Amino acid sequence: MYHYIVDKTFMNQTKSVCSDIINQLAQSINNDSVIEVKANLVGSGAKNLITQNGNEAVDLDYNLCIIKNKSINIRNGREIEEYIKKI
Secondary structure, three states: OEEEOOOHHHHHHHHHHHHHHHHHHHHHHHHOOOEEEEEEEEHHHHOOOOEEEOOOOEEOEEEEEEEEEOOOOOOOHHHHHHHHHHO
16 A cells, blocks of 8 residues: 655655656756757655555656757657667
């Protein structure tokens, strides 16, 4: 059963590690000069209402917002998804 994380130290460390990973992904995408993105923590994580299922994964949601598409070869969501998976 899901519960809210009340340990502020654990919550802050988890958010920090996950944000670092997502920001590294965004930097890799931006450095490749195909599309430009910005990462945002959204949902419950942005409001410090992080949930966890027992001792399993923590629920954090991020959006990758496309700021600029610099390639005429990437035109739709499927192509963007495939491009990001290759990074």
